Amino acid sequence: MEIIKELPRVEVGNRFLRNLLTDCNTHGRTKHLDLNGSIECYKCNDAKIQKARDKRLKIDSQNMKALMTTKMILKGVSINKGRFSDWQYDETKNAEQRDKIAQLQQYSESINSDSPNLIILGRTGTGKTMLANAIAINLYLEKEQSLPSEFDSYNQQDFYDHTCELKTSCNIGSQARARWSKSQESEHDYLRNLAANELLIIDDLGAYDGHAKDRERIAQIINLRYKKSADLDNN
């Protein structure tokens, strides 16, 4: 290596550090760092750091994607149960339906603490669960968008914890009852955790939950979510 110019040099004991002007295969004539005889191009070094950073960001983002999917499954939201893009329009009521679906889609993309509650009514098989799921998926995707551009996935393990839960009304009843025999979480804690979600979707409201105690539980959840958005999907 031909040293064109030796820039300021620092010595500490038998160690030294100096800047050199020399040729890099990639960057041509440019500043190099010589650390105890090991010479590196500053620009190559910057590129190496950038590459390592990009790789870390990519891994972090893959980790967060996996975390999101796991969390969605645990919370009853399914990637396969339908999205807005899968919705098929009824030829006969096209315009009206398009308008409603567009409204729901808009709703799903701007959910916050001021969002109104929503009740979806319709006969069995008309796509209520599918739409509820599509709304939930969009909220998770919106949340994903809000991740800071630089983050450490290890420190973001609770990022999706209270995003959205999709539960059937009858499931809430059975899971709440199951808490009676367990000491780790009381029924009230269970309901409070449910209510703590940014979006709570109660599917099949009124189906198989006819007991007064079941209805009381739903009322309790809605109470806990007072001034928060609770979404009700009703048959």
Ligand SMILES: Nc1ncnc2c1ncn2[C@@H]1O[C@H](COP(=O)(O)OP(=O)(O)O)[C@@H](O)[C@H]1O
């Ligand atoms: N407009 C639609 N476009 C595409 N699939 C639909 C539509 N409506 C219903 N489905 C499908 O029909 C099935 C039943 O819908 P579902 O959402 O479970 O109905 P509901 O909850 O109202 O009883 C699901 O597989 C759903 O994806």
Ligand SMILES: [Mg+2]
């Ligand atoms: Mg349904």
Ligand SMILES: [Zn+2]
């Ligand atoms: Zn270089």
